[in-house]
Amino acid sequence: xxxxxxxxxxxIQTWQAAGLPLSTELPEIRPAPFNASVDHTAWxxxxxxxxxxxxxxxxxxxxxxxxxxxxxxxxIDPVAGHIxxxxxxxxxxNLDDRGCxxxxxxxxxxxxxxxxxxxxxxxxxxxxxxxxACHGILAMEIAGLHGSKLYPGSWSEWxxxxxxxxxxxx
Numbered sequence: 001x002x003x004x005x006x007x008x009x010x011x012i013q014t015w016q017a018a019g020l021p022l023s024t025e026l027p028e029i030r031p032a033p034f035n036a037s038v039d040h041t042a043w044x045x046x047x048x049x050x051x052x053x054x055x056x057x058x059x060x061x062x063x064x065x066x067x068x069x070x071x072x073x074x075x076i077d078p079v080a081g082h083i084x085x086x087x088x089x090x091x092x093x094n095l096d097d098r099g100c101x102x103x104x105x106x107x108x109x110x111x112x113x114x115x116x117x118x119x120x121x122x123x124x125x126x127x128x129x130x131x132x133a134c135h136g137i138l139a140m141e142i143a144g145l146h147g148s149k150l151y152p153g154s155w156s157e158w159x160x161x162x163x164x165x166x167x168x169x170x
Contacts, residue, residue: 061125124148
């Protein structure tokens with residue numbers, strides 16, 4: 001529910017490398033009312049995800065490394081692999097060698113090649129636990145491809161139910 005946000009592209013390291021100023025002074029904080037609300041249109045729960053995957057009305061992008069996606073390596077969860085039907089696009093492919101987002105036009109071309117005819121608002125992002133997936137949502141927003149969603153439970157939630165299928169590429 002908070003729409004006035006910014007992202008420091010490249011992080012503090014890029015800021016410092018550019019020689020931009022830093023301060024150790026604490027800013028003056030002025031209390032202000034804020035009514036938080038959850039935007040339920042920005043994410044999909046596991047049931048909605050299973051439904052749209054089954055009917056082919058969404059496209060799932062997995063932001064984990066190719067090794068984790070393919071099932072070669074899984075350092076965190078007890079099961080290796082990916083959600084069947086998911087495409088793999090690691091978050092590193094959104095970044096240049098400095099750790100900054102690629103130009104909007106490059107990201108747009110990159111994502112349109114991946115999603116093809118799927119509308120951006122039918123794209124859902126996942127990863128291991130829902131954190132890295134947000135990176136893909138931001139990359140699509142930068143690219144002007146608005147409205148993709150998050151599956152916050154991601155792989156860690158998916159594999160909790162042994163009835164859910166698991167795919168591997170190895």
